Amino acid sequence: MSDPAVRLSGLRKSFGAVHAVTGVDLDIADGEFFAMLGPSGSGKTTVLRMIAGFETPTSGTVELGGADVTRLAPFERDVNTVFQDYALFPHMSVLDNVEYGLRVKRVPRAERRERALAALASVRLEGYERRRPGQLSGGQRQRVALARALVNRPRVLLLDEPLGALDLKLREEMQVELKSIQREVGITFLFVTHDQEEALTMSDRVAVFNEGRVEQVGTPAEIYERPSSAFVAGFVGTSNLISGEAAQAVLGKEGTFSVRPEKLRVTGLGEPVDGAEHSATGTVSEVVYAGPATRFVVELDAGGRLIALQQNLQVSSMDVMSLRGTRVRLVWHRRHEFAIVS
Amino acid sequence: MNTTANTTPPGPPPPAAPGAAPRGAAAPAPGGPRRRLAAFLHRHAPLRLSLLLSAPMLWLGVAYLGALAAMFISALWRTDTFTGDLVRELTWANFQELLTAEVYRTIALRSVGVAAAVTLIDLVVAFPMAFAMAKLASPRAQRWLVIAVLTPLWASYLVKAYAWRVLLSADGLLGWGYGLTATIITLSYLWLPYMILPIYAGLERLPNSLLEAAGDLGARGWRTFRTVVWPLTFPAVVAGSIFTFSLSLGDYITVKIVGGRSQLIGNVVYDNIGAANNLPFAAAVATVPVLIMLAYLAAVRRTGALENL
Ligand SMILES: Nc1ncnc2c1ncn2[C@@H]1O[C@H](COP(=O)(O)OP(=O)(O)O)[C@@H](O)[C@H]1O
Ligand SMILES: [Mg+2]
Numbered sequence: 090m091s092d093p094a095v096r097l098s099g100l101r102k103s104f105g106a107v108h109a110v111t112g113v114d115l116d117i118a119d120g121e122f123f124a125m126l127g128p129s130g131s132g133k134t135t136v137l138r139m140i141a142g143f144e145t146p147t148s149g150t151v152e153l154g155g156a157d158v159t160r161l162a163p164f165e166r167d168v169n170t171v172f173q174d175y176a177l178f179p180h181m182s183v184l185d186n187v188e189y190g191l192r193v194k195r196v197p198r199a200e201r202r203e204r205a206l207a208a209l210a211s212v213r214l215e216g217y218e219r220r221r222p223g224q225l226s227g228g229q230r231q232r233v234a235l236a237r238a239l240v241n242r243p244r245v246l247l248l249d250e251p252l253g254a255l256d257l258k259l260r261e262e263m264q265v266e267l268k269s270i271q272r273e274v275g276i277t278f279l280f281v282t283h284d285q286e287e288a289l290t291m292s293d294r295v296a297v298f299n300e301g302r303v304e305q306v307g308t309p310a311e312i313y314e315r316p317s318s319a320f321v322a323g324f325v326g327t328s329n330l331i332s333g334e335a336a337q338a339v340l341g342k343e344g345t346f347s348v349r350p351e352k353l354r355v356t357g358l359g360e361p362v363d364g365a366e367h368s369a370t371g372t373v374s375e376v377v378y379a380g381p382a383t384r385f386v387v388e389l390d391a392g393g394r395l396i397a398l399q400q401n402l403q404v405s406s407m408d409v410m411s412l413r414g415t416r417v418r419l420v421w422h423r424r425h426e427f428a429i430v431s
Numbered sequence: 432m433n434t435t436a437n438t439t440p441p442g443p444p445p446p447a448a449p450g451a452a453p454r455g456a457a458a459p460a461p462g463g464p465r466r467r468l469a470a471f472l473h474r475h476a477p478l479r480l481s482l483l484l485s486a487p488m489l490w491l492g493v494a495y496l497g498a499l500a501a502m503f504i505s506a507l508w509r510t511d512t513f514t515g516d517l518v519r520e521l522t523w524a525n526f527q528e529l530l531t532a533e534v535y536r537t538i539a540l541r542s543v544g545v546a547a548a549v550t551l552i553d554l555v556v557a558f559p560m561a562f563a564m565a566k567l568a569s570p571r572a573q574r575w576l577v578i579a580v581l582t583p584l585w586a587s588y589l590v591k592a593y594a595w596r597v598l599l600s601a602d603g604l605l606g607w608g609y610g611l612t613a614t615i616i617t618l619s620y621l622w623l624p625y626m627i628l629p630i631y632a633g634l635e636r637l638p639n640s641l642l643e644a645a646g647d648l649g650a651r652g653w654r655t656f657r658t659v660v661w662p663l664t665f666p667a668v669v670a671g672s673i674f675t676f677s678l679s680l681g682d683y684i685t686v687k688i689v690g691g692r693s694q695l696i697g698n699v700v701y702d703n704i705g706a707a708n709n710l711p712f713a714a715a716v717a718t719v720p721v722l723i724m725l726a727y728l729a730a731v732r733r734t735g736a737l738e739n740l
Contacts, residue, residue, distance in 0.1 A: 143643050163646040170647045176640035180662045189658075190648035241648065 092155030094119045094245050094277040095140060100149035102135050109135040111301035113149070117245075117294075122271050122278045126288040127298025128324065133281040134173075136298075137247050140279070141170050154244055164193075169238035173249040175230045177222035183209070183233050184218035190241040208240035209233075211270060228259045235270070245277045252287065264291055285325045289313060297321050314349070319429050322347045329353075329395050330429065331369075338391035339369045345429040352425040353397035355385055356418050368420040369395070376413045378406040385412070387419055395419055499721070506714035515708050525715035535699070539719055542696040545615055546679035550626075552619040553675045554668065557626035562660075564627075565634035566642070577631070580624050592617060592688045599689055609691035617689050618679050625674035633667025634660075669731050676727065680720040696720055 095117040102110040110132040117123045125133045138144040140151055142163035150159045158166050169190070177186050187205040196204070209215060212232035222230055231251060238246055251267070252260045268291050271278045282288050288295045289309040297304045297312060297320075305317045316322035319330065332345035340346060362368045374394070375386035383404075385397045397419055401409070472479040507521045529535050564576045583591065595617040598605045607613060637660065645655040683697025696719055703713035 141643075141647060143646075163643065164649045164651055168647075170644070172640050172644060174638065174640055176638065176644035178641060178644070178659060189645070189650075193649040193654060237648070 091119065092152070093117055094121070094154060095279065096150075096152040096155075097136070097140075098150045098152070100136065100139060100151065101147045102132075102139060102144060103147050108301055110139070110146075113301075113303055115296060115303065115306065117277060117279060120275050120277055122268065122291060122293045123280065124288040124292035124295045125279070125281045125298055126285060126295050126325070127283065129283055131298040132301040133283075133298050134249055137170075137249055137279070137281055140245070141168055141247055142166050167244040169241050169243040169246055171231075171234045171238050171246065171248040171251045173251070173253060175222075175234040177230060177233055177237070179222055181221075182218060183214065183220050183222065183225070186222065186233060187237045187240050189237065194241075204240050205236075208236040211239070211273070212236045212266075227254055228263065231255065231263065235267075239270070239274060239276070242274075243276065245279055248278060248280045250281055250283070252282075260287075267291065289325070297324060299324070315427055316347065317430060319345065319347075322429055326350075327396050331389075331393060331395070331426075333392070335369075335389055335391040335393045339389070340367060340426070346426050347429050348395070348421050348426045350384070350396045350398040352421050353395060354420045355387075355397050355399055355412075356420055358416055358418050360418055360420065362418075362420055363422075365424075366420050366422055367426065368418050370416065370418050371395070372416055373412050373414060376409055378409055383409045385417075387417060389419075502714045502717060505711055506718055508711040510709050510711060517710065525712050528712070529715055529719070535716070538694055538696060538699060541611070541693070542680055542720075543723060545611065545618070545695060546676045548615045549618045549622060549679040550672045550675045552615070553623050553626040554672065556619070557623060557630055557671065558668075561627050561630035561634055564631050565637075566639065577628075580627050580631075584624055588621065588684070589688075591621060592685050595620065596689050609689050611690065611693050613689040613691070614686045614693060614695075617685050618682060621685065622675040622678050625678065626671035629667045629670040629674070630664060633664040633670075637663050673724070673728070677720065677724050680723060 093116040095115070097113050097115045100110055100113040101108075113132075113136055125136065127133050135144060139146050140153075142158070142161060142165070146159060150157055152158065153167060178189070181189070184202075184205055187208055188201050191201040191204060206215075206218070209218065212235050214229060214232055214236065217225065217229065217233075222233065225233065231254070235251070248267075252263050255263060264287060267278075280288075280292065289312070292309060294306060294308055295312050296306045299320050305312060305321045307315075312321065312325050316325060319328065322328040322330070327350050329348050329350055330345055331339060331348070336342055336344060336346055358370060369389050369391060371387040371389040371394075373385055374388050375384075377384040377386075378401075381401060383399050383401055385399065386394060387397060388394050399409075472482070506525055507523070509518050509520070509522055509524055510516065511518055560580075564573055564580075568576055595613070596609075597603050599607050599609060599613045599616070601608055641659055641663070642655055645659045650658065681697055683695060683701045686693055686695045686698060696716060700713045700716045703709045703716065
């Protein structure tokens with residue numbers, strides 16, 4: 090087996106009394122599109138900066154392709170970064186920005202030009218070579234930053250919330266584009282985001298960060314369908330927890346359990362329930378109509394509340410709104426409920 | 432007190448905004464005259480701006496440019512050789528003498544040399560200090576360092592110059608004696624804060640992420656400095672050098688205290704105002720630093736480095 094592109098072992102970083110990263114172990118395979126997902130302040134940027142070499146870990150090691158680089162300077166590491174604020178050089182043209190890394194490495198002029206133009210083409214920025222960064226839109230600047238990093242063909246590309254500053258529509262376009270660029274160049278992408286949807290749609294694997302440590306690592310489906318902690322269940326999607334007495338009454342089990350809203354079926358009280366299914370009765374306290382689907386908030390008779398998401402296949406907003414205040418039964422398959430470690 | 436209210440000339444009340452007057456019952460009752468005036472000024476932003484700027488503009492126009500113009504004009508007068516009285520006739524005689532007399536050319540060149548040396552020394556000392564302050568020190572240390580750089584400015588110029596005189600005197604701590612070198616050292620010390628502060632401000636505005644991006648792309652310290660830090664802080668360096676260069680060019684006290692027998696442009700001006708009682712010639716000499724500074728600014732502009740931002 091080959092060495093992972095990135096291996097973090099026992100990585101910690103404290104800024105005085107602030108413990109930003111409190112023990113991270115991660116292996117990221119070659120060619121993977123890997124997301125670090127977590128709320129603001131959970132230490133994602135600090136981990137990324139330690140991989141890039143901008144911060145020295147308080148303890149632990151960073152390996153790139155099997156070599157320990159923990160103490161190396163940024164310019165000695167085979168990684169490149171797309172900065173959150175893009176960090177384009179404002180006094181250079183787009184082309185000079187993209188050529189910067191190649192010029193530093195003394196790549197001959199002709200090859201330099203050719204590679205820079207190819208990189209700009211791959212982010213669809215032909216014809217913008219002579220512009221200054223100040224004359225570009227946010228999305229274009231973002232793509233220049235991407236080209237400037239990619240042109241060096243690093244082993245790993247680090248991206249810190251690269252789409253954070255873009256508006257929703259552009260962000261969705263760039264998500265697709267980033268993914269296809271990554272597939273094309275085959276470089277490992279290590280990508281920081283606080284947007285769970287972005288992490289789930291783009292990545293091969295996700296690490297969920299909380300308070301300086303990794304709560305769970307897995308494929309998007311694993312993270313979403315089988316969150317290993319209440320934090321992950323809550324941060325990735327709606328948590329929908331059943332615990333304490335309600336768990337006893339509804340499931341006949343001790344502990345805390347979670348069911349995703351779209352796995353719940355809203356039915357009348359008299360509906361029959363399959364043997365492979367669990368159900369709970371309650372009162373609809375809130376109905377939110379959202380076009381393709383409707384969100385029901387149901388207060389359980391056994392205590393607690395669940396949120397159910399139903400496709401609006403046959404119904405209109407009139408129909409669903411009239412359900413507020415009525416008594417319903419929520420039904421789900423047993424394999425969609427899972428225990429949460431608290 | 433609203434100062435703009437005082438400077439507004441008396442006149443008819445400002446016209447009401449179109450469409451605001453009719454249907455009085457629904458509209459809020461108009462406030463007092465000060466309120467109406469404030470609202471009027473709010474609607475007429477250019478007028479407001481010119482009122483706010485009137486005091487500084489007046490100062491700039493009359494006191495500053497006026498004085499400069501007066502200097503140029505008086506440089507074209509002369510004094511009567513026998514009586515010493517001012518003769519208000521226009522003549523190029525003063526400038527002719529300035530250009531033809533060997534001694535003035537030497538002094539002018541020497542002054543430019545001293546100013547250039549002081550600027551260079553200050554730049555070399557100030558840049559690393561400003562960089563350490565802006566990019567390496569903790570925010571707390573940064574505040575203290577700024578204060579430390581400012582404190583020498585609170586002490587009297589004369590006290591500092593005399594302190595250097597003591598240091599440099601033959602039996603002083605340094606004992607290098609007086610002369611041009613002593614003048615350059617003392618002036619470099621005196622004007623150093625004026626170089627540090629603009630560069631510090633320029634580096635403060637330079638995002639750290641740009642330095643990190645250069646390192647990330649493989650650049651080491653020196654290349655990062657040459658290709659990113661220097662081009663982006665160059666305007667700040669120019670600002671600092673204008674201070675140190677022009678302050679050195681105009682100085683006549685330091686050179687009197689530690690300069691031994693050396694003379695600079697400032698001494699010639701001073702001596703012609705005082706001992707020689709030749710005000711027009713003093714004015715003519717005083718235009719020289721002004722012209723040198725203008726030439727310097729034009730040269731800097733021509734490099735195009737200032738348009739980089
Ligand atoms: N240079 C620093 N000095 C002090 N505290 C820092 C520094 N960088 C980050 N932190 C702190 O470390 C924690 C994690 O920050 P960060 O890694 O930026 O989180 P994220 O990227 O997940 O939002 C935060 O509490 C932040 O305030
Ligand atoms: Mg961050």
